[in-house]
Amino acid sequence: MFFPRPIAQEKDDAIDPLILPVMHSHLLGDRRRAEAFQSAIARTVRPGDVVVDVGSGTGILALFACQAGAARVYAIERQRSLVPVIERLARANGYADRLVVRTGEACDVELPERADVLVSELIGQFGVDEGAVHILADAAARFLRPGGRLVPATLDVFVTPVESSAVRDAAEPWTAGVLGLDLSAARPWFASALHAGLVSREELLGQPRTMLSVTLGASPVPPRTWIAEAEVDLERDGTLNALAGWFSLGMAPGLVFSTAPGEPATHWYQALLPLAEPLTVRSGDRLRFTIAAMLDPAAPVWSWRGHVERGGRSCGGFEHSTLEAVAVPPSSATPDPTWRIEAAREITTAIDGRTTIAALADHLAAKFAGRYPSRERALSEVAAILEALA
Numbered sequence: 001m002f003f004p005r006p007i008a009q010e011k012d013d014a015i016d017p018l019i020l021p022v023m024h025s026h027l028l029g030d031r032r033r034a035e036a037f038q039s040a041i042a043r044t045v046r047p048g049d050v051v052v053d054v055g056s057g058t059g060i061l062a063l064f065a066c067q068a069g070a071a072r073v074y075a076i077e078r079q080r081s082l083v084p085v086i087e088r089l090a091r092a093n094g095y096a097d098r099l100v101v102r103t104g105e106a107c108d109v110e111l112p113e114r115a116d117v118l119v120s121e122l123i124g125q126f127g128v129d130e131g132a133v134h135i136l137a138d139a140a141a142r143f144l145r146p147g148g149r150l151v152p153a154t155l156d157v158f159v160t161p162v163e164s165s166a167v168r169d170a171a172e173p174w175t176a177g178v179l180g181l182d183l184s185a186a187r188p189w190f191a192s193a194l195h196a197g198l199v200s201r202e203e204l205l206g207q208p209r210t211m212l213s214v215t216l217g218a219s220p221v222p223p224r225t226w227i228a229e230a231e232v233d234l235e236r237d238g239t240l241n242a243l244a245g246w247f248s249l250g251m252a253p254g255l256v257f258s259t260a261p262g263e264p265a266t267h268w269y270q271a272l273l274p275l276a277e278p279l280t281v282r283s284g285d286r287l288r289f290t291i292a293a294m295l296d297p298a299a300p301v302w303s304w305r306g307h308v309e310r311g312g313r314s315c316g317g318f319e320h321s322t323l324e325a326v327a328v329p330p331s332s333a334t335p336d337p338t339w340r341i342e343a344a345r346e347i348t349t350a351i352d353g354r355t356t357i358a359a360l361a362d363h364l365a366a367k368f369a370g371r372y373p374s375r376e377r378a379l380s381e382v383a384a385i386l387e388a389l390a
């Protein structure tokens, strides 16, 4: 089954409230997810604890904390339209006297007391793509008492090359055309998005590689840009048409939740980075690949490239980026190359691991007034320069 939506990339602005009931139906309908969180919260929260739920959504994790005996639960949610939903559900379940809702970005919220436990589910298909690492580093430092506990506590992200039936099916219109029209010219565009779909174990072409392992809530906060390089020896003949990614969460001591291929399906399925041109591969080939992610909430950028080696020689490769899907006004599609050099110099001076892509774009737009006709153009310039630097 293919789930043809790009990986959620929530922005600082509110999501359209009309989409929220659909989105939360997917989340709440995922029984594996609910059981894992309820069980981890029951093992972690002790009667009388103060709990903070960061990114509360409908409040489900806050309600699990109440079930586990929490004395008070602070539910922090940036979507204002969810506040009455959380409050209604707290009342209906008899927990209204223990649940306090705070609305706003977690980093702007202040709490009157420190919590014993921080619960959250800010996890996208690729694990890192909903901002958990950065949001929780700040939240744990400000909301948790020393020695406080997190659910989940760790995040590991894995990637491996696959022959994906979900990607093959989704690529069909771009490959075979539609009603006599050849759509193949837009295949790179199709392959410029992060997709999600079910990957079976049989579709793996080699062993998974760990791309990232983090302790959530820990300091120092890793940079928002990460680049992971790996090589995989292919274990069977096939057609390489995607890199598949998934995650595992350390929920509580002895309790791990994994979205790996072969595990029972969840609403996350697996993340898929497609190839516009699938590669025919053989057992014994070696794939070397790089995934770069710039996890700026205002303008996330993902790039993936690689090549297959056979007998020590390259026999095909791929290079894709979500920038391919970023619309650039035609009037400014080809900036003067000298601008780019000046802009790159500005950006390399400003990068400090904390400045966001959005802030870098604002800096460029202010420094070179008039060069960038829109903020989007400045953002894509920054992203292109960072990618080139990477």
Ligand SMILES: C[S@@+](CC[C@H](N)C(=O)[O-])C[C@H]1O[C@@H](n2cnc3c(N)ncnc32)[C@H](O)[C@@H]1O
Residues within 6 Å of the ligand: 010, 027, 028, 054, 055, 056, 057, 058, 059, 060, 061, 076, 077, 078, 079, 104, 105, 106, 107, 120, 121, 122, 123, 131, 135
């Ligand atoms: C994947 S949903 C999970 C909702 C709920 N905890 C659950 O498990 O069903 C993530 C929620 O976190 C909220 N969120 C994301 N980033 C946030 C932030 N920085 N501050 C506050 N809320 C945030 C989103 O609006 C969304 O409702």
